[in-house]
Amino acid sequence: MPKKNQFAIIGLGRFGGSVCKELIKLGHEVLVMDNREHKVNEYANIATHSVVADSTDEKTLKSLGIRNFDYVIVSIGDDIQASILTTLVLKELEISQVWVKAKNDYHHKVLAKIGADMIVHPEKDMGRRIAQQLSDEKVIDYIELSDRYSIVELIATTKLRGKTLIDLDIRAKFGVTILAVKKGEEMDISPMPDTKIDEGDLLIVIGENKDIKRFEDQAM
Structure with a gap:
């Protein structure tokens, strides 16, 4: 049987939500996180675990056992600063695979400099x-x-x-x-x-x- 990986998805916009649903469908364990309670509630019965939290807070990420996840997908939408800070914290915590949704080319360049392992542009x-x-x-x-x-x-x-x-x-x-x-x-x-x-x-x-x-x- 194929290995079932553990995924954490930070940001539950259209892209993050879509990735969550597909990974669950494929049988993987998925933790979802967003600082908006209504978004987390929307996926509480879909994801394996769900939490309302600030992903830029290193202590919060550590307490959630983020280091135990095979992949962390950062799909924060319009808040580029939060996306960059979250990615930076994750790489400082030595997460081996951090995949990040980029909003524009500037965002992409910064993500590349701070060590994002894969940068995606869903719309492009x-x-x-x-x-x-x-x-x-x-x-x-x-x-x-x-x-x-x-x-x-x-x-x-x-x-x-x-x-x-x-x-x-x-x-x-x-x-x-x-x-x-x-x-x-x-x-x-x-x-x-x-x-x-x-x-x-x-x-x-x-x-x-x-x-x-x-x-x-x-x-x-």
């Missing part, structure tokens, strides 16, 4: 994903890993029908890797070279953006 990331899907009918989903690398879900066209991965020789020709092939509800992770592609299959591809584009233009 979602905007890019939607733009990718709107601009290309073959793209089902798109996750940007960095400025150069992405994971893209592509739908197989007639051009690929009946071909195996070894026939396509995608890695050698285009420098991208097919992580999985989804046929209907069946997902084949790390598919074998003799895996046959059918029209309509979902190909989950990772690589440099320019190589993924080249693969899509030339092979599909």
Whole structure:
């Protein structure tokens, strides 16, 4: 069975709440924290533990056993100062994985300087994903890993029908890797070279953006 991690989510806006619900659905333990009582009450019956607290107070975080959590997600909305102070305290407490929602580029730069392990821009990331899907009918989903690398879900066209991965020789020709092939509800992770592609299959591809584009233009 996959390991069940312990997560703490600080800030219960739309993003934090959404992350909480999904993690609980996946079977993880989740502590939620917010300084607004009505927000904590909203998630009291969803999260494993819920608490009304000031996340910038080091003593409070210690008393909650924050060091025992595998990941702490800071999703404080408009209060950039509280977000930065909370992140700083968490890193001083030597939390190994602190993921923080950034409101803007300035916020991102400060978070990076104080040691945030992952910085996310939910609105910007979602905007890019939607733009990718709107601009290309073959793209089902798109996750940007960095400025150069992405994971893209592509739908197989007639051009690929009946071909195996070894026939396509995608890695050698285009420098991208097919992580999985989804046929209907069946997902084949790390598919074998003799895996046959059918029209309509979902190909989950990772690589440099320019190589993924080249693969899509030339092979599909």
